[in-house]
Amino acid sequence: MSVIELDGLEVRLGGRTVLDGLTGQLHGKAIGLLGPNGAGKSTLIHTLLGFYTPSRGAARIFGLDTRQERARIRQRIGYMPENDSFIGNMSGVRFVRYMAELAGLPAGEALERAHEALFYVGLGEVRYRKINTYSLGMKQLIKLAQALAHGPQLLILDEPTNGLDPVARQRMIHTLQEIRKQGEIRLLISSHLLRDIDDTCDEVLILKQGRIAALSNIEDERRSHRNFIELEALGSIDLFCDALRALGCECASFPGGRVKLIMPDAIEPHDLYRVAHENRVEIRRINSRHDSLEDIFLRAMEAVPERRELVGI
């Protein structure tokens, strides 16, 4: 079963179409939601949470319709909003316990899991302090703790590294990687930072102007371009390229001795050195280039998505 299923989802707010016919299925353990500001990322999250009602189409989480089964969906979801959202005059543990009780846990269990969640995210030592005395990084973590405390199946994180310094960001990313590795919770992470998504996600949904610009499995994308090589060499480049083509490589030469090639799976890097030696070519630099998330994102941004159409990337 897919984690999230979008079926021609359209959301109109204030007379403006914010999400326009989104269609697709998301299966990943950690799904990244990318897009420029105003692309509709937060609106999509709020629709999944049942804050907004679709004007057309449907969205389903674990097969449950967001319009008709809000309570059951929210039971299975932990949500970490983008902006500050807490009750400042409560202590950390009291706040997380309150949220866990609202999610349906009995008071005793909620208290126990509030302590555990706070230790899990690294706020164990400050759990009795009032939240309005926390630093920005701690406030992000307390939002994560409350989202985890009731044991959700899907964790929705809206810009989780917003406003964090590099150390706090690294800590947040590490925590998310841990959650993903343990595999009990699916993640949906919205961000405009490609690096955050690259570090944590295995599937990405890219939105542009309220439409799906790309829906792609990051790992598959990387694997499909794993034999893309850039090199710089001295000597008879044309002969070298001819020899590589004879081996089955796609090869292109550029001024300054630069060569770009795609190797078939059967060819190993040491074959390049052998061919270079046979043609008296000296390889000065070699780069094995992966297709980065940035490449995927930029290609998606260049394409103009049509309604209900996924752009091939």
Added chain:
Amino acid sequence: MSVYKHEYRAYAGRLTTPLARIGVLTRYAYAEAWASRITTALFVVAFLPIVVYLVGIYLANNPLVRTIILRGKDSFISIDASFFMRVLSSQCWLAVVLTAWVAPRLVSFDISDNALPILLSHPISRFGYVAGKFTALFSFLSLITWVPCIGLFGYQAYSSPVLWAGSHLRIGAGLLAGSLLWIVVLSLLGLALSSWVKWRVVATGVIFAAIFVPAGIGGIVSAILHTRWGFLLNVPVIMTQLWQRMLGAPQIMAGELTLPTGAIAAVLLLLCALSVAMLNARIRAREVVRG
């Protein structure tokens, strides 16, 4: 999760019912209200009149007091509809003071810290949220209005040497209905106004203003236009008239200034509807962008 292993552990235990989750909101709202010493002080003050009335009923019904102090004369105070009208009025106006203090504490923290997106992302609806807070405020106000009023009525029925309760059932019913009606209006109004004002102190002032400023305007309208209808804006006047009719107490205001019960009910309904509309507009996880 486990404290010593720092590992995530899914929850597989039992879950509470949706109704119990509304109770969670009520419980935390209660705790928030009682966290302030001013709440305790106001609560104690709200019971002082009850103690005075209790002593009054005791003295009025005590034969020894009548013999020694009053020397056989009739009771210095008659326990009738007028007496209970005074009880009801004093408690209901003290309830306004408590509402102005407590209602902002129940809602303003959630609004000022933008907690609604997190609160409403849990399996609780907007209606459930308002119901939880309403229940907290309603039950809080009950403790100083109809509960002690009915207690005094019961004590009078117990203390009276004659069968008193049977012939004064209208007073008991009036006390209960009048109190309930007032605290429903007050709870809705208090929550609605608090949800629109981020600062608690300002919200307290706004609640007082919402009751007494229209009263002043209504008085001016009535004086200038020589009409009684301006008093419809005067909540203290319309509630006093309504309580008098409910308890069967004599009317204080002149006949030409009395307002029809239907008009009073319409004003109270309008006030409740307006409060619900304000709550509906404000208690949202996200504001809808227009334009």
